[in-house]
Amino acid sequence: MSTSGRPRRATIRDVALEAGVSRGTVSRVLNGEPYVSAQARAAIEAAVAKVGYVPNTAARNLALQRAQAIGFIVHEPHELFLEDPNIGAILLGANRVVSGADHQMVSLVIDSERDSRRVARYLSGGFVDGAVVVSARQNDSLFGAIGRLSIPATLVGRPPADVSVPWVGIDNRGAAAAITGHLVSTGRRRIGMIAVALDRDSGADRLAGFREALGDRFDERLVVARPLYEYTAGRTAMEELLERDPEVDGVFAASDAVAAGALDALRAHGRRVPEDVGVVGFDDSSWARRTHPQLTTVHQPARLLGERAAESVLAQLRGESPEPVGTLLETHVVLRGSA
Amino acid sequence: MSTSGRPRRATIRDVALEAGVSRGTVSRVLNGEPYVSAQARAAIEAAVAKVGYVPNTAARNLALQRAQAIGFIVHEPHELFLEDPNIGAILLGANRVVSGADHQMVSLVIDSERDSRRVARYLSGGFVDGAVVVSARQNDSLFGAIGRLSIPATLVGRPPADVSVPWVGIDNRGAAAAITGHLVSTGRRRIGMIAVALDRDSGADRLAGFREALGDRFDERLVVARPLYEYTAGRTAMEELLERDPEVDGVFAASDAVAAGALDALRAHGRRVPEDVGVVGFDDSSWARRTHPQLTTVHQPARLLGERAAESVLAQLRGESPEPVGTLLETHVVLRGSA
DNA sequence: TTGTAAGCGTTATCAT
DNA sequence: ATGATAACGCTTACAA
Numbered sequence: 001m002s003t004s005g006r007p008r009r010a011t012i013r014d015v016a017l018e019a020g021v022s023r024g025t026v027s028r029v030l031n032g033e034p035y036v037s038a039q040a041r042a043a044i045e046a047a048v049a050k051v052g053y054v055p056n057t058a059a060r061n062l063a064l065q066r067a068q069a070i071g072f073i074v075h076e077p078h079e080l081f082l083e084d085p086n087i088g089a090i091l092l093g094a095n096r097v098v099s100g101a102d103h104q105m106v107s108l109v110i111d112s113e114r115d116s117r118r119v120a121r122y123l124s125g126g127f128v129d130g131a132v133v134v135s136a137r138q139n140d141s142l143f144g145a146i147g148r149l150s151i152p153a154t155l156v157g158r159p160p161a162d163v164s165v166p167w168v169g170i171d172n173r174g175a176a177a178a179i180t181g182h183l184v185s186t187g188r189r190r191i192g193m194i195a196v197a198l199d200r201d202s203g204a205d206r207l208a209g210f211r212e213a214l215g216d217r218f219d220e221r222l223v224v225a226r227p228l229y230e231y232t233a234g235r236t237a238m239e240e241l242l243e244r245d246p247e248v249d250g251v252f253a254a255s256d257a258v259a260a261g262a263l264d265a266l267r268a269h270g271r272r273v274p275e276d277v278g279v280v281g282f283d284d285s286s287w288a289r290r291t292h293p294q295l296t297t298v299h300q301p302a303r304l305l306g307e308r309a310a311e312s313v314l315a316q317l318r319g320e321s322p323e324p325v326g327t328l329l330e331t332h333v334v335l336r337g338s339a
Numbered sequence: 340m341s342t343s344g345r346p347r348r349a350t351i352r353d354v355a356l357e358a359g360v361s362r363g364t365v366s367r368v369l370n371g372e373p374y375v376s377a378q379a380r381a382a383i384e385a386a387v388a389k390v391g392y393v394p395n396t397a398a399r400n401l402a403l404q405r406a407q408a409i410g411f412i413v414h415e416p417h418e419l420f421l422e423d424p425n426i427g428a429i430l431l432g433a434n435r436v437v438s439g440a441d442h443q444m445v446s447l448v449i450d451s452e453r454d455s456r457r458v459a460r461y462l463s464g465g466f467v468d469g470a471v472v473v474s475a476r477q478n479d480s481l482f483g484a485i486g487r488l489s490i491p492a493t494l495v496g497r498p499p500a501d502v503s504v505p506w507v508g509i510d511n512r513g514a515a516a517a518i519t520g521h522l523v524s525t526g527r528r529r530i531g532m533i534a535v536a537l538d539r540d541s542g543a544d545r546l547a548g549f550r551e552a553l554g555d556r557f558d559e560r561l562v563v564a565r566p567l568y569e570y571t572a573g574r575t576a577m578e579e580l581l582e583r584d585p586e587v588d589g590v591f592a593a594s595d596a597v598a599a600g601a602l603d604a605l606r607a608h609g610r611r612v613p614e615d616v617g618v619v620g621f622d623d624s625s626w627a628r629r630t631h632p633q634l635t636t637v638h639q640p641a642r643l644l645g646e647r648a649a650e651s652v653l654a655q656l657r658g659e660s661p662e663p664v665g666t667l668l669e670t671h672v673v674l675r676g677s678a
Numbered sequence: 679t680t681g682t683a684a685g686c687g688t689t690a691t692c693a694t
Numbered sequence: 695a696t697g698a699t700a701a702c703g704c705t706t707a708c709a710a
Contacts, residue, residue: 009489011703022681027705035679038464057466059703062686066382069461078431085422092417099454104461106445115438122408127396127466175606229630260629271590290570290599292631350687361697366689374695398687401702 005093010051020049030055059128069104070094070313071123071131075140078111080228084257085285086302087134090156093306094132101314103129110142120145130313132156132306137199152316154309156187158326159199166316168308168327172202174210175298175331179280182296182333184213188250188278192222194237194262196229196254206254206282222248229254234261250278250339256297257285263291263338278339293337301329349390357386362462369394400466403527408443409433409652410462410470416477419567424624426639428471432645433471441517442468451482454538459484469652471495471645476538491655492633493648497540497665505655507647507666512540512661514547514670518619519591521635521672523552527617531561533576533601535568535593545593545621561587568593573600581608589617589678595626595636602630602677617678632676642670 012030016023021040029038031042047053061067072094074087091107098105106128108119123131123145130152136142136159143163146153157168183191192211197203211218222242226233234253238261241248255261259281263273271277273293281288284299308327315321351369360379367375368383386392400406404645412432413426430446437444445467447458462470462484464505469491472481482502483579485492494506522530536542550557562650563579565572573592577600578589593596604614610616612632620627623638647666 012705013703023704024706025680027679031705037679038682055460056401056703057461058397059686060404060705061397062395062401062688062702063704063706067687078434088422095417095448098672102457104447105458106447107445108445109434118438118441118443121394122396187681231625351689352687362688363690363698364696367696370689376695379695395687398702399689401686401704402688402690404702 007190007233010053011055011056012053014051014088015044015047015053018051019043034131051324067104067127067129068102069128070098070310071128072098072105072107073110073119073131073133074107074135075110075116075133075142076135078109078226080128080230084229085287086255086300089285089302090134092305093308094310095301095306096303097307097310097314103314105310113141116141122153130154130317132309132313135200152313154312154316156305156309158205160201166312166321168312168326168329169201169306170300170305170331171328172205173209173212175300176206176252176282177213178209179282179296179298179333180210180213182335183250183252183278183280183339184217186339188339189217190222190245190248191217191250191252192224192241192245192248194234194241194251194253194258195223195225195235197227198225198306199227203254209254221245224260229257231257231261232330234258234263236261237292238262238265239269241264248277251280253279253281254281256281256285256295259295259297259338260287260291263295274337274339280339284334288334288336291338296336296339297334298331299334300331304329341616348395349392350395351392353390354383354386354392357390358382365615369547386614386645389459390559397674403612406466406468407441407633408467409437410467411444411446412449412458412470412472412481413446414449414455414472414481415474415517416478416567416628417448418583419569422570423568424626425594425622425639428641429473429648432642432647433649434645435642436646436649436653437556442649442653444649452480455480456489459466462490467658469493471648471652475540493651495644495648497544499540505651505660505664507644507651507668507672508540509644510667512548512551514639515545515621516552517548518635518672519549519552520632521674522589522591522617522619523556523678525617525678527678528556529561529582529583529584529587530556530589530591531587532564533573533580533590533596533597534562534564535572535590536566537564542543542593549591550626560584565597568596570596570600573597573602574604575600577601578608581605581610587616590619592618592620593622595622595634598634598636598677599626599630602634613676613678619678623673627675630677635675635678636673637670638673642669 012023012026014028025040026044029041095105110116110119134154134156157169159165159167195207224237226237251262253262259279266273273279279295281295284297288295288297351362351365355365365383368380385582434444448456457469472492473495497508498504498506534546563576565576590601592601598618612618620634620636623636627634627636
């Protein structure tokens with residue numbers, strides 16, 4: 001009388017038994033190696049089907065010392081991971097090249113200290129061979145983990161000065177200066193900014209570009225800051241801006257989602273856009289075409305950023321370019337109705 | 340003269356050597372087990388730090404026969420995975436309970452036959468202990484894989500009749516009937532529908548509910564179908580509807596994103612909402628509050644769906660409730676300005 | 679062409 | 695309280 005638990009999953013051993021060959025031969029067939037008799041191959045294939053064999057990847061990874069998987073790590077509140085079309089496009093691009101290389105991309109979202117530890121643990125296994133890291137904070141504990149594991153990683157966005165790791169990004173500062181310049185050149189005199197995520201390179205650099213473009217005209221009372229790139233942040237920040245100075249006639253919002261919020265706040269206060277105040281955004285995300293009027297904004301090649309980052313990780317995996325190096329991708333201003 | 344490759348990662352063995360104890364003791368300390376001398380513990384902790392030990396999860400999973408990870412599988416074009424706020428909310432909910440149970444959630448997106456195979460392979464490893472499956476098609480090859488692996492899985496949405504697997508969902512048909520009823524009861528006479536994703540239970544059921552609510556008044560010329568829940572689908576479908584019958588005074592769009600598109604198409608054709616035509620959506624997603632006017636729609640507890648699905652998988656992992664069973668969550672109509 | 683056996687890094691049982 | 699040692703399922707020399 002045997003107590004039967006949940007049916008054990010078939011292993012190579014079972015296949016070998018069934019086919020009347022050794023495990024080594026089974027493994028060879030499974031991996032499409034040459035030097036196996038047609039006879040053995042047929043028997044093994046039949047046996048695989050019969051016992052319902054599926055390979056155990058954990059064991060395989062352990063033996064092979066690799067996982068055929070790349071992590072896509074986002075350090076961002078979950079809400080934003082979903083709302084932010086930029087991250088989405090980056091993910092899309094990365095996934096395209098990762099699957100093209102026949103690796104599996106696994107997305108991991110970090111939203112707390114606990115998450116951070118769990119992800120570090122996850123990375124430490126043979127679970128992923130490398131990682132694309134998005135929207136890390138300037139002082140992210142993740143950097144420590146990645147360094148310790150010495151696992152190939154590439155950042156999207158510029159890393160803090162003291163960590164050296166390959167990265168791809170855009171010239172946030174230059175782009176911000178360019179679009180602010182558009183506001184200036186179209187005659188706006190009292191220009192404010194809704195600055196966001198100043199704890200990240202993107203946020204800080206966009207503010208720097210704004211300041212640079214305005215020169216003497218820069219008035220720090222006209223910049224209001226928010227922690228996250230969100231629609232509602234745009235609404236409330238715009239309210240605050242109008243309170244501080246009802247005469248503002250130009251606004252640079254640090255992202256399109258934020259600009260959309262600003263637009264609605266302006267409408268609520270009876271301001272016409274672009275007649276009374278010109279508004280510009282950043283990203284050229286799907287938000288930009290859904291506002292009324294549509295947004296003048298900075299086009300950022302988000303998808304391409306993802307592709308490049310993934311390619312960089314794969315290259316590192318192949319042992320190429322060991323030294324960290326940053327790549328800047330081009331941006332450009334796209335003119336629509338809002339300014 | 341030794342050729343030195345990339346530095347090998349430290350193992351338990353290295354720690355044991357360094358600390359002058361056996362591997363067994365190290366393992367015990369690492370797993371916080373009792374019955375270890377303070378002395379040994381201290382020595383081991385020092386050694387761990389010194390050699391920079393990080394555990395190998397693949398080996399651990401192999402030995403333990405579990406991965407502490409749950410897959411979140413979305414069968415959807417990547418673009419939509421990002422745009423669809425519903426999926427986002429489901430993911431959020433699932434992730435909340437998965438991380439709460441100290442498991443890692445890994446998201447896998449299927450967008451091609453090749454992806455499908457790769458994901459099946461991935462699942463087959465010791466990589467995930469179970470899976471939450473979202474937006475599967477009625478004849479999804481994934482079902483085969485999951486059945487073969489006999490890995491605990493729970494669907495979000497009703498599975499096809501011939502597969503028996505636990506699921507959570509909403510009464511799409513009843514909800515669609517209810518919101519269509521609102522259109523009827525507010526005096527709309529020529530009511531059309533923009534039906535979407537008829538190859539999935541949600542899409543088909545919403546159409547069924549619409550038909551049911553209209554009874555004799557149902558006119559199949561007034562329903563135009565689209566494959567995916569997208570904003571642009573709403574725009575073009577609304578155009579088509581206006582062409583087919585310029586007199587339509589009510590529209591049920593199968594999702595809020597689609598309704599938003601319809602709204603913009605109506606505006607472009609000089610129709611006022613809700614004066615000339617009433618529009619209702621489905622989901623009560625973030626879209627619903629960003630349109631002008633805001634949408635009257637069906638509230639669907641997306642986040643809760645994700646939580647329940649994840650809980651169900653965890654329960655199965657604990658060996659509970661072996662037999663498949665479906666759960667329906669409540670929805671309700673929320674009235675805003677669009678109808 | 680095929681079988682044998684030694685790893686891969688953990689955990690867990692059983693002595694001690 | 696701790697040390698051996700046998701799994702876990704797979705790959706891969708090396709022998710035959």
